[in-house]
Amino acid sequence: MPQPPFFNRQALHLRPDPSRVVVRPFRPAIEPRDYNPVDKTRADHIVDRVLALDEDEVAALLRATLHNFDDRHHNLPETFEQRAKEMEATFSDHASFSPAQRQLIGAYFLHEYSFEAAALFNPSIVPHPCQTGVKPGCVRVVLSLRAVGEGHISSLTFRSGTVAADGALDIDPPARLSRLPAVTARVGDRIDVSFTPDSSLSERVIFPITEAQANGIEDARFVAFQEKGETTYYATYTAYSGNSIRSELLETTDFVSFRLIPLKGAAASNKGMALFPRKIGGRYAMIARHDNESLHLIYSDDLHEWSLGTPILKPRYPWEFIQIGNCGSPIELDEGWLLFTHGVGPVRHYSIGAVLLDKTYPARVIGRSQVPLVQPEKSEREGYVPNVVYSCGAMRFGDLIVLPYAISDTFSTFATMQATVLVDLLKKGLEE
Structure with a gap:
C-alpha cells in the first residue's frame, strides 16, 4: 500500500524530553x-x-x-x-x-514528575487565537500533544508554531520550565483552571486533577468552534481513572484559562468523540464510536449531553478490519466534511485514512480512501507502542491540509496535502 504521491511529509519531529x-x-x-x-x-x-x-x-x-x-x-x-x-x-x-x-x-x-519522559504523541492542531504580527500568507497555530511519563500517566501540553504559505511548518522551541495551572473554581464536576497570562504556551501543562482523570487526560481532539461570529476552542478527551474511562470536554478562548467538565449520556462512556466545528441544522454534531469498531453520527441540543447515534462508517478494507475511529474533528470543505480516520489491521497495525461526508447530511458518505494515506514506515515502527500512526486533529489552511500525527505512540511529526487532490481521491475511491 504505497503512500499517495501528494502526501508531503515534513522533516520535523517532536520528541519527548525527560528534562521537562x-x-x-x-x-x-x-x-x-x-x-x-x-x-x-x-x-x-x-x-x-x-x-x-x-x-x-x-x-x-x-x-x-x-x-x-x-x-x-x-x-x-x-x-x-x-x-x-x-x-x-x-x-x-x-x-x-x-x-x-x-x-x-x-x-x-x-x-x-517528568511528564513527557516516555512519549509525546497524538497531536491536534488549530489556528492560534492571536494572529498579531504573523507574516502575510502565514498562520500561527496551537499544537496540543499527549505527554506520558512514569506510570503511563497522560497529561496535556502545548506548542506554538507557524505554517507558511507553502505548507512548511516551524514549531517554536518549548520553554525551559513548565508549570501547572491554579484551580480557580470547582462547581460540581466542573473544574476551572488558569495559568498566569505572562506564561508562554509551551510552559502550560494540564495534569489530571480529578479521580476520574487520575491516570490520564488522553487524546484531546481540539476544534475551533464557530458560533455567532465567535470562536471557542473545545477539546473532547478521554478521562482515565486507572479502572474506567469517560469522555470529557475542555473549553477555552485563549489557552490561558480552561474549563473541564464531564460529558453526559450513553455516548460519553466511550472514547474517541470528535465535535464538528459548527452546528448543523441548528444542533451540535459529534462523531463517536459506540460499538468498538464503527463510527457513528450524533446530534444534540445540549453540548454536554450525548445519546447514541447513527452508524455511518463500518470496517470495509483489510487495513481497518479490526476497527475504525476518527482522527479528530471533521474539517469543512466546499465539497463536504473531510474526516480523517484510523484503521486497525493485522498485528494491531494502525493506519490513517479519510472519508468525505455530505455537507448538509453528514450521515451520507460521499468519498472514502481505499488504501491508507499514511502508515508506519519500517524505519519508524519501534516505539512505546509499535506499528501505530495516529492523529487527534488536522487543520485546513487555504487549499492545504496540515496533518500532525504520532508514530509508535512515541513522537510526533507532520504532513501536508492538497485538499482538492485528496477530495478527488476520496470520491474516486468510493466509486470503484
Missing part, C-alpha cells in the same frame, strides 16, 4: 495500625522530624533545597507554601510553624 518537569503532591501512604500505638500516619512522622530540627537547621535545609531545585521550576517558595496550605488538616495536630518550617514541610510533600 513539574512538581506534584507526594502523598505518603498511611502506616498499618499496629505500627504505632497512637496510629500516627507517615505524614505525621515527617512533620515531627522537621519540627525536631532547630531554626538554623531548618533555614539551611530550605536554602539547600531551593538551590537544588530553583532553576527547574517557577517560584518554588510559593509552591512550597501552597502545598503546606493543602496539608493544613495534617498540621492541625502539631504545634504552630514558622514560615521557613511551613515551606520546608511543603517541600517534603512534593515530588518532581
Whole structure:
C-alpha cells in the first residue's frame, strides 16, 4: 500500500524530553495500625522530624533545597507554601510553624514528575487565537500533544508554531520550565483552571486533577468552534481513572484559562468523540464510536449531553478490519466534511485514512480512501507502542491540509496535502 504521491511529509519531529518537569503532591501512604500505638500516619512522622530540627537547621535545609531545585521550576517558595496550605488538616495536630518550617514541610510533600519522559504523541492542531504580527500568507497555530511519563500517566501540553504559505511548518522551541495551572473554581464536576497570562504556551501543562482523570487526560481532539461570529476552542478527551474511562470536554478562548467538565449520556462512556466545528441544522454534531469498531453520527441540543447515534462508517478494507475511529474533528470543505480516520489491521497495525461526508447530511458518505494515506514506515515502527500512526486533529489552511500525527505512540511529526487532490481521491475511491 504505497503512500499517495501528494502526501508531503515534513522533516520535523517532536520528541519527548525527560528534562521537562513539574512538581506534584507526594502523598505518603498511611502506616498499618499496629505500627504505632497512637496510629500516627507517615505524614505525621515527617512533620515531627522537621519540627525536631532547630531554626538554623531548618533555614539551611530550605536554602539547600531551593538551590537544588530553583532553576527547574517557577517560584518554588510559593509552591512550597501552597502545598503546606493543602496539608493544613495534617498540621492541625502539631504545634504552630514558622514560615521557613511551613515551606520546608511543603517541600517534603512534593515530588518532581517528568511528564513527557516516555512519549509525546497524538497531536491536534488549530489556528492560534492571536494572529498579531504573523507574516502575510502565514498562520500561527496551537499544537496540543499527549505527554506520558512514569506510570503511563497522560497529561496535556502545548506548542506554538507557524505554517507558511507553502505548507512548511516551524514549531517554536518549548520553554525551559513548565508549570501547572491554579484551580480557580470547582462547581460540581466542573473544574476551572488558569495559568498566569505572562506564561508562554509551551510552559502550560494540564495534569489530571480529578479521580476520574487520575491516570490520564488522553487524546484531546481540539476544534475551533464557530458560533455567532465567535470562536471557542473545545477539546473532547478521554478521562482515565486507572479502572474506567469517560469522555470529557475542555473549553477555552485563549489557552490561558480552561474549563473541564464531564460529558453526559450513553455516548460519553466511550472514547474517541470528535465535535464538528459548527452546528448543523441548528444542533451540535459529534462523531463517536459506540460499538468498538464503527463510527457513528450524533446530534444534540445540549453540548454536554450525548445519546447514541447513527452508524455511518463500518470496517470495509483489510487495513481497518479490526476497527475504525476518527482522527479528530471533521474539517469543512466546499465539497463536504473531510474526516480523517484510523484503521486497525493485522498485528494491531494502525493506519490513517479519510472519508468525505455530505455537507448538509453528514450521515451520507460521499468519498472514502481505499488504501491508507499514511502508515508506519519500517524505519519508524519501534516505539512505546509499535506499528501505530495516529492523529487527534488536522487543520485546513487555504487549499492545504496540515496533518500532525504520532508514530509508535512515541513522537510526533507532520504532513501536508492538497485538499482538492485528496477530495478527488476520496470520491474516486468510493466509486470503484
